[in-house]
Amino acid sequence: MKPLILTEDDLRQRIALDLPLIDVIEAGFARLAQGGVVMPPVLSMHLPDVNGEVDVKTAYVPGLQGFAVKISPGFFDNPARGLPSTSGLMVVLDAQTGRVRAVLLDNGYLTDLRTAAAGGVAARYLSRPDASCAAILGAGLQARMQLQALRLVRPITSAVIWARDPARAQALAAELDSPDLAVRACADPAEAVAQADIVVTTTPATQPILRADWLRPGQHVTAMGSDQPGKNELDPACLARADLYVADRASQTRLMGELRAAIAAGTHDGADVPELGQIIARTHPGRTAPDQITICDLTGTGVQDTAIATHALAAFSKAT
Numbered sequence: 001m002k003p004l005i006l007t008e009d010d011l012r013q014r015i016a017l018d019l020p021l022i023d024v025i026e027a028g029f030a031r032l033a034q035g036g037v038v039m040p041p042v043l044s045m046h047l048p049d050v051n052g053e054v055d056v057k058t059a060y061v062p063g064l065q066g067f068a069v070k071i072s073p074g075f076f077d078n079p080a081r082g083l084p085s086t087s088g089l090m091v092v093l094d095a096q097t098g099r100v101r102a103v104l105l106d107n108g109y110l111t112d113l114r115t116a117a118a119g120g121v122a123a124r125y126l127s128r129p130d131a132s133c134a135a136i137l138g139a140g141l142q143a144r145m146q147l148q149a150l151r152l153v154r155p156i157t158s159a160v161i162w163a164r165d166p167a168r169a170q171a172l173a174a175e176l177d178s179p180d181l182a183v184r185a186c187a188d189p190a191e192a193v194a195q196a197d198i199v200v201t202t203t204p205a206t207q208p209i210l211r212a213d214w215l216r217p218g219q220h221v222t223a224m225g226s227d228q229p230g231k232n233e234l235d236p237a238c239l240a241r242a243d244l245y246v247a248d249r250a251s252q253t254r255l256m257g258e259l260r261a262a263i264a265a266g267t268h269d270g271a272d273v274p275e276l277g278q279i280i281a282r283t284h285p286g287r288t289a290p291d292q293i294t295i296c297d298l299t300g301t302g303v304q305d306t307a308i309a310t311h312a313l314a315a316f317s318k319a320t
Contacts, residue, residue, distance in 0.1 A: 004102040006316065008109050014315045017113050017145060019152050021311065022124070025117040026280055028061070028307030029248070033277030036062045039302045042252060046228055051077045053228055059302030066092045066101045068309035070302070072111050076204050085140065086111065092309050102313055112141060114308040115300060118248065118276075119200060119222050120149035122296035125279050125286050126246060127198045127220035132157050135196035137189060137209055137233070139163035139172045142202040142224065147176065147183075150198060158182040160192040164203075190214045201225055201233040208261075212237035217291040223258050224298040234258045234295070236265035243292040247273050249301050257297040 015021070031037060043056035052075035060067045072088040079085060086108035092101045104110060123131070131154045136143045139161055150156050159176070161183065163169040169185035177183040186192040193199050193214040199221045201210055210221065212235045221242075225233045239245050239262040250273040253259035262268035276296060278284035287294055 003100040004313070004316065005105065006102065006312070007105050008107040011104065011106050011109055011312060015110070015113065015312050017116050017148055017152075021113060021308070022117045022120040022149065022152060024307050024311045025114055025304055026121045026124070028303045029118075029121060029275075029277035030280040031061055031277070032249070032301070032303045033275060033281045033283065037303055039249070042256070042299075042302075044228060044256070046230065050075060055227065055300070057300065057302040057305050059306045060095065061303060061306050064095060064306065064310050066095050066310065066313070068092050068302075068305045070111065070305040072108065074204070084108065090305060090309050092313065102309075104309060104312060110308050110312065111300075111305070112145060114304040115142060115224060115298070116145035116149040117308075118298050118300075118304060119146045119224060120153045121280070122222045122246075122276060122298065123150050123198055123220060124153040125276070126244070126294040126296055127154060128218055128287070128290055130155065131197035131220065133195055133197050134159045135192040135199045136161045136202060137163070137192070137199065138202035138225070139165065139168040140202060143172060143200075144176065146200045146202055146222070146224070150200070151181070154198065156181065156198075160184060160186045160195055162186050162189045162192040198222070203233060204231060205233045206230055207232060208235040209233050210238060211235045212241040215241055215293050217293060219293055220287075221293075221295045222298060223295065226257050226261075226297070227299045229256050229260060231256070232258065232261040234261070236262040236267040238295060240267040241293060242295045244287065244294045245273065246276055246279060246286075246294070246296045248276050248296070248298045250275055252299045252301070253297045257299045258295070259297055
């Protein structure tokens with residue numbers, strides 16, 4: 001059988017950021033916690049001369065017909081060239097024979113979706129159920145999508161956006177503001193964070209943009225920008241301030257997430273780190289009190305890629 005080849009346009013027509021997708025990514029994290037998943041370390045190549053990076057991620061999940069191998073470039077000067085920062089593709093291999101089942105020429109679309117969905121999963125399990133105000137630090141595509149994901153799992157009625165470029169923050173706020181969602185830009189990140197029940201950091205920062213002394217009881221923070229050893233969005237003291245720190249994959253966050261910076265700064269020893277899948281599977285407690293400060297460190301996992309690739313192929317199988 002010839003491999004199925006799907007373009008970004010094909011995938012956009014049938015796959016969207018919705019509750020079923022959040023459920024699919026949630027199930028992937030839970031499966032990771034249950035054991036049996038084969039997920040090698042991320043192959044990561046940093047290209048400082050061009051402000052770029054390339055990651056290769058994969059995971060074999062027992063019981064699924066196939067598994068994805070993803071190539072994900074991120075070139076962060078692209079917006080100045082009129083191009084998106086991310087692109088890439090996924091190859092889906094048959095889990096029994098290793099033969100190519102599909103090539104998903106998604107141009108990074110599926111990665112964007114599964115990253116946003118992971119933020120929704122983190123908020124679903126770690127933020128207060130009544131969380132209604134979000135602060136988004138960053139004004140790129142993930143800023144928009146993380147807010148969309150939050151609204152699927154929490155009663156978000158207002159949001160504040162901060163970015164290092166105030167004009168971009170203002171433009172995104174104007175775009176997203178609506179009668180049922182009040183969105184405004186804020187020039188002061190401390191002020192933005194002070195108002196929020198949920199804070200999401202969505203930048204490729206290499207120096208902290210969120211300070212520990214800005215956090216207040218009851219807040220949840222999702223940090224999703226640090227997916228390379230040189231990146232760091234959170235003041236390392238944030239992890240010491242938090243009542244609960246959760247990793248998507250502890251072995252990854254020790255090397256490339258916010259945990260890496262905290263270990264280097266001596267604010268966390270890196271031991272006994274619970275993972276998001278364990279919270280979902282209820283083998284580790286999540287938020288246990290409304291006034292706790294919680295942090296989820298998302299570096300992006302291969303199991304998310306296999307999960308969304310499987311979800312995409314199922315959507316096309318049902319429609320054909």
